[in-house]
Amino acid sequence: MLEQCNILLKKYFGFDEFRKGQEAAVNSVLNKKDAFVIMPTGGGKSLCYQIPALVQEGITLVISPLIALMKDQVDSLNSVGIPSTFINSTLSSNEIDERLYQAYLGEYRLLYVSPERLESHGFCSRLLGMHVSMIAVDEAHCVSQWGHDFRLSYRQIPDFINKLPQRPVVMALTATATEQVKEDIINLLGLNNPELVITGFDRKNLKFAVVNGVEKKDYIKKYVNENKGSAGIIYAATRKETESIYKLLAHEGVRVGMYHAGLRDEERSRIQEAFIYDDIDIMVATNAFGMGIDKSNVRYVIHHNMPKNMEAYYQEAGRAGRDGEDSECILLFSPGDVQTQKYFIDEADIPQERKALEYQKLQRMVDYCHVSTCLRKFILEYFGERVEEENCGNCSVCCDDRELQDITIEAQKIISCVYRAKERFGKTIIIDVLKGSKNKKIFENKLDQISTYGIMASSDRDFINLITNKLCADGYLRVTEEHYPVLKLTQKSIDVLKNNEKIYMKVEKVKSHVNVDNELFNLLKNLRKDISTKVGLPPYIILHDSTLKEIASKLPESTEALKKIKGFGEKKVDLYGEKVVDLVLNYMAEKGITSKSDSETTSINEKKSRGQTKEEKIKSYMVTYNLYTQGLSLKEIAEERGLSIATVEGHIFQCFEEGLKINLDDLIPKEFEDLILNVIKEFGKVEKLKPIKEALPEEVGYTSIKAVLYKYKYAG
Template sequence: MEAAAQQILKQYFGYDAFRPGQQQIIDQILSGRDTLGIMPTGGGKSLCYQIPALLGRGVTLVISPLIALMKDQVDALTNSGIPATYINSSLTFQESGIRLSGARQGRYKLVYIAPERLELPGFMHTLEQMDVDLVAVDEAHCISQWGHDFRPSYRQIATMIDQFPKRPVVTALTATATPRVTEDICRLLGIPQDHVVATGFARDNLFFQVVSGQNPARFLRDYLKANRDQPGIIYAATRKEVDRLHDALQKEGFAAGKYHAGMSEEARAANQEHFLYDDLSVLVATNAFGMGINKSNVRYVIHYNMPRNIEAYYQEAGRAGRDGGKSDCILLFSPQDIRLQKFFIDQSEMDDALKGEEYRKLEQMIGYCHTETCLQSYILRYFGAREAVSCGHCGNCLDTRGKSDISETAQKILSCVRRLHERYGKTMVTKVLAGASDQKVLSFKLDRVSTYGIMKEQPQRQISELIDFLTAEGYLTQQGGAYPVLKLTERAVPVLKGETKVFKKGKVRAVQLEVHNQLFETLKKIRKELAQKEYVPPYIIFSDQSLREMSAQLPQTDRDFLMIKGVGQQKLEKYGQAFMEAIAAYEKDSSETAAAKED
């Protein structure tokens, strides 16, 4: 059988050798053993059931969650000379009947169906009339309520399998399964744990990076200008954000399309097709787009907003580099993303247990955005890898910034959590450390705690970010639902005792933006004028480093301005308007000059 599989691999698919895990999964299926295959996106999961389908005597039934995925797979198989079809809601009743009749007569080797089809009265009876010897469950994590994309209709699969006159071999495949989800898949589909084939989740061709503390819109625009001819996907959290980004990119002259559930089915299909055929270079989408998309040359996936959990992020980021070419996976993190995702969880119809699980997953996603360790290793540990070594090529591994000793600051934060008896969340701990005269702080008499105000020289935003960092690095943990409380971990104990030091790197500089010398000189003049009015040295207003960063980042809003090193709330209120007006005037002049040159 191994030689026959190799022959089909070459004959129909054009490959000389199997990828890791493929041969083992195929061998188990051909030996009649139910199998769960866990392979990274782009690892060739489809071949694991397509080759056994061609070697089997009967029909292979493929459960697939997306219409677009089915059509793509069937088109590719048909183009390779393999008889395949799909049955889904895009077909008329008459078309479905013709295809089902053909399947009963054995005209197809593979028949793709949507899981919802199993809920239709009489459909199971139709399947029983087929000679099904293999059932392949694609995106198998959808069967688990603990998975990131649970589909209740997937629960019908086990019932379907049991109703066949002769039980077919079952294979389940996924790219994103935590140990808990893996156990769930095996239990629900009756797959023995020792029949699991996991090749690992590492994608060595992907460059992971988290960008925070700078204008995401400007980063995105500059990145796309540098990669104008490369196809890529931009994910946003809401339909409104997708529409806004899409319109902005089109005005900038990018060949951009959009995709979200608020659009008509025809519009979504058209944009997806234009993207697949390279008529569009960039697609802005919600997470409604992408699962199962087979476009192999996506060179970058940028998350404009933080996703809810690691599974969703890794699957969406995994759309990049399916052809093995080097590709970028960049997450633009902003603190408000956390509030948005918590809102989504709060508004969902999940029960309390599932909501609690989603909050836990969200905290791990937040940890990813703040960790300074290897990003790929962080992901692999999430999926259960015991020994995840540094990849050596992510944004954190390649980071050359120096580390500063923040042990004393860490002790203050950890001590405050302990003094508050681990009963309060991040917001309240931040206020106590900053010495805020907040009504709740005073009503709870927290101003009497010994750690009250011990970090009053730092803005609350900065204290909150430090708490996030200590949480990401495992010194603190957040427990609870929508309003989690901070708890100390075992790792915090030696820090409090002064036995272990804590180090932190400076802000990430994801892109080396060009400093506008003319603007820098203009900002220096404004700084000097303000300094003269206040009778202070210019560097008291802002350092040269702050002005250089303004010249590079071009902040336009209060939030953007606060992201500049050396800018706190007070300096924002005192000087922000003057500097941002100068920056806006510079950008307007630059645009008019460029337009004049074009004329």
């Protein structure tokens, strides 16, 4: 039967093999054994019950608290030919009756319902008449009061299971669960000696970063502008902050939407749909947004404020990179975030015992924001996963190889200015004083007469701003919120002024996410968008970004070749295959790209160059030459431009022939220089390079041969 599951995996979902943990979970169901599955967000939990649903008799009942996820998954399943439906509060009573009747007749393989439905005796009685072969409990952590999203309705699930004429196999699934929550899930759902399928919590494609001491909105604005065209989510703690960030980005001309609980249901649905269908790039939202949003191509998640606990943070951050592509999760921290979350806990209508737990979880979140060791290790160990490696190589701590900069003198100047201005002004005025501004307000308040006026005139304003933010974040200054923000001194600022403490800082830089600068990839995205609009399905359900990137890389020239692309199952080949192949073939013809078989190693960028005009080629050569004159190595230039080293050598040599200054030694492999020279001498008069090339090792390229010819005056 497992062999049949592999065939179905390829046929419906386009995958050649199961991902880690999926096969074990499927096996458990096929052997009629309960399963408890813990996989990270984007790890492929849904396939663990969707594949068995195709081979078992009866219907698979999926209990999910997320209305949006129900619709997403049902749309996705129906789009590949797997009959499925959902029942939730968005349907009328007539629609519910019709769907239940069709389910009774066996017309669906999967039926999605919310846990609240199980509180209705009438609804449950109608399900009891069906052949339920399996129950999948998604977001199973909701059953535990110690989980981060406890829902009382989950406690109804065991009673419902016990009422069924024949107990089905039960599978519980979650992405986040501490040891205590794991035990609760098994006990409260009544799992019978379940198969434990725990693949770990790690998402290696996600880069985690904590950024302290920056002006948050400036950081976000800069990051978004440097990552135009990439889909992202920006979370804020309050509606006010959400609206403020939304207005900031909208003013910048960014395709942005806003989502919070204060909006009307219709407005939230409209903006959520716009994000899902790629009509906007960025969603600015409170934590009211995202539960069950299966949008796979989110390239970054930025938290403008620190979340209340690690479970919430990891779940929200995990909405990035669900397609497996590299993505970033950035948390912008400031001390005020802690007070905001404490306020939320204090105001919550929960037992005191629960509040005490929430305070403990909040403290662990604060620890994460200040930890000086690997961020990934901190997260994984929080969830009980043992981690031996001290350096993950993919978080802001492990990747931060900058030297600490002593900013004590600069800090003393700023603190001194606050003191001499008698702690009466905000950051903007203080920076104006330090810069020696001619601002009218400076003269009105006689701030041009204090000793710190113009003391940092030669320093960059952004640099002063950055240090000031760090001083506030680390408690060397505090900000009041009376009528307007005012900078005040603290005991720590006195210690700095008295030289009792040194201050060091690593200047934070916004790192641009590497976008696919590929014309064909963008054409494929446009085609996907057209199909999406016509069939009424989100683009990521049509084809994932990772699938489009593989198409752009491998240039499949037939529908048969498309079947070898990950994520292109038979149904999708039938539906979209010809359109995709036509686009690829037209693109290749337009760019003068020959069949992929002529060179398995030629990159798309190199192929594109074959169809360029002479002027375009020279322009391309000059880009390479400029990088060369900046001191970059050939390897670094190749990585920067997406070219092979041989092509980079060729570009540079073309610039040499145009009369530009080049060190020929850079183009000659030192271990082969004498050999190349001797072979050239053997040929005497050099008319053609091919015989020389054939007499040399494969590692020696034509560019190296030509460089030796010029160096030793054999050319010309």
